[in-house]
Amino acid sequence: MEDHYPLGVLMQFIPNAPLKKSMLDSLGDHDIDDLFSDIPEKIKITHLKLPEGLSQLQTEERLKILAQKNKSFCELPSFLGGGVKPHYIPAAVKAVVSRSEFYTAYTPYQPETSQGFLQAIFEYQSMIAELTGMDVSNASLYDGATALGEAALMCTRIKRRKTFVIPANISWEKKCVLKNYTKGAGITLKELPYDRKTGKIDVRAYQKALDLDTAGVYLENPNFFGIFEDEGEEVATLCKKNQSLFVVGVDPLSLGIAKNPGEYGADIVIGEGKSLGNPLDFGGSTLGIFACMNEFVRQIPGRLIGLTKDAEGKRAFCMTLQTREQHIRREKATSNICTNEGLCMLAAATYLAWLGSEGFRDLSELNFQRGQDLEKMITKVPGYQLKFNGTHFNEFVIQCDDAKKTYTSLLQGGIHGGLLLGSEYPDLKNCMLFGVTELHREEHMHDLVQLLREVA
């Protein structure tokens, strides 16, 4: 009877389970444990202390109960900022990433049977290069924070210097990831204060900070407080004079209307690309954007797709400059990254193609406009002031008397307020970082303001 091992639903995923005995026979073995005889007895276990498997129906029912313990944007409109915000995802994008030819594929190591994905990556690289004003984009890194870490490492590899300069107006999370990425290489991080009035960088601080050990300099635009930095050209000039590399972090959506970093002299552009067609996913489904100028391409981390020909001269695509990568170069690779964020990258490519230049600019404008509108609505309420006077995109910092109280009251009223900044930024006590996008309806904004009025 062993040929009909009663596994029920499992058979759907393990087709040979009923053939165990006959297949063992053909191997000349009697028992499945003969195949595990190389495991020493003293470390063998007989079973895992986990519950028995559930049917698909039972599994769905269990997950429905768990789902009910969450309040998503649909039930709880949220104005949380901090770089991650909900955006509308066109059904076309969802349809493309739902094609199993894409989402179940492995990394395209065999180019002849992966031409579809390879071409899509090439198109993603092309569109990211266009957006950022760079020559080359890689095929993605894990997220914006690790992209910053990789950028710092790349700068020190190219310049053979050991200091990387960052402004204080970037997120705590990013600084923390950067610290971990740069520790092994012995890189010193120099953090520069921002202008307390505008929320922007202080160019004089940059001027003072750069020295012969400065490998790279970072600027984020818009920065963590949502504010556009308008002195990129000045920083670029300083970098050039000092022979340091200039790294700019972007919210790609802002590039529909804002100057691209290539226009003001960046050498490397990084960013979090999640907003390009990927779900909030509780902060997952991230997309690390990494682009640079041609002269640095041999030091770029991660995968790179090139356009080439096949044996008969037909256009074809493949992974290229692989001697930079870990599977060839091992400890001398430009990065340890292997699996990246392939599907999130495909979503971004589809999203950009679906919007086109007109749609993308309109969406960018709408997000900017929403940011201005909401800021004006909130600051009209007595007790809520705009913290910084620099021009902002779709996020901004609001100060009030008791941010925690406001946050709690809003939550009780069915609205999720802005991100509390006090714990990570002691000088921004009672400040909240608000974010708004095309997904927030007018009524959400009015409800928010109404509640703020009641709290104040």
Added chain:
Amino acid sequence: MYRSAVYDEPLLKELEDHHEKEHSSSLQSLPKALQRSTALPLPNLDETQVMRHFFHLSQMNYGIESGIYPLGSCTMKYNPKICEEISRWEPFSLLHPSQDASTIQGTLQIMYELEAMLCEISGMDHFTLQPAAGAQGEFTGLLLARAFHETQKDFTRDEVILPDTSHGTNPASAAMAGYKVIEIPSTEDGTVNLESLEKGLSEKTACFMLTNPNTLGIFESDIVEIARLVHKAGALLYYDGANMNAIMGKARPGDMGFDIVHLNLHKTFSTPHGGGGPGSGPVGVKQRLERFLPVPRVVKRGPTYYLEYDYPDSIGKIKAGYGNFSSLLKAYVYILLMGSNGLKETSEIAVLNANYMKKKLVDSGSYTLPGRALRKHEFVLSCEDLLTKRGIRASDVAKRLLDYGLHPPTVYFPHLVKEALMIEPTESESKKTLDLYIETLLKIAQEDPAVVKNAPYNLVVRRVDEVGAVKNPIFTWKDLPKKTEPS
């Protein structure tokens, strides 16, 4: 069998048939200095064009539903549809990472329970779900090792030892974490050479990294002794979990003596590879390393779950957010579906399938199997005989398999085996499919070498010129007009 569609699919940019209209900005408040001065150069297409384009591309791409995908060390198993569907439910997919804990209890419970499940499966005490992939798990693990040693005022340990059969990410991660990499040669059998290990270990060793079963599919039977030697030297033992699909419910790295473990949820736990991500590489540790784990940790107080940041010895963060949540959710659903028996059955059949294929292929005489006979979930054949006798290389066999609608195995890895074909069928394939794959490999070995060496013929392109791609690099469509001659 799978047949690729053949389209001469233009680039998105080449599909465009109208140019953008003049656009007058209604924006007053974005200062001129901040505004884009050039037109945004994205293609303007309608939805039909976009969908046909990506549909065509998808039809020229092999996925797990196209057929068997036996890439060694990659565990390309079938991905149950239910996992995908649940991961797209809005109560999970539409949550902001900074939402108040009271509004995300379901998600936190899933993370908390998944950590416990992974602890049980691997025999570890605590897990972090933050790493975005296996390589990031390795990097995290090595940062933990450094924190551990430094806390003990041990600052001399700057070396990581690993066998020459290890995955390329191992040495790359060690280097990124600031360690010197010491590679030790394996025995002829392909396992850890205890003598070399003992010689390599010293007061400078931070960590020994090992995959078990190793990349040849061989279980390191000396593992208990290996652990004893590593610990005696004051070093830590790291488990690369890429091959965990071989031993679930049979043995656990925690019981073998490993201190740090990463698991690849996109391999063993079937969250798909996504064409190369998003992945997930959770890291498990023994109790003595818990305090160094990344923050936040998911904790439970009474009936309520929280994200806790208050761990002063933590290494901090290695990624934005808390990991690729949709992958975590899919793995959680997968483990619920399989349960204790199902996971054990998974490993048993994965190993049975591999040994079944191995025996038939080796018995045929066309391919050889360097090293010991008993394998776990994968095995590495050599095409050296084929090369000497008929001039056929491993890469030729791989390309010829494509003509028959089958995905090739991993080739030329591990480097220890000449002309390597690394085959991992997984538990997802039926005996019929395994037989077909075996027959096809044997058939190729008998084919006219000239035919095999020029394969493939039946796909959208013939053999791709990878050397040309390096010599004449074209990374974006901006590079096109100036660098390619008109066809």
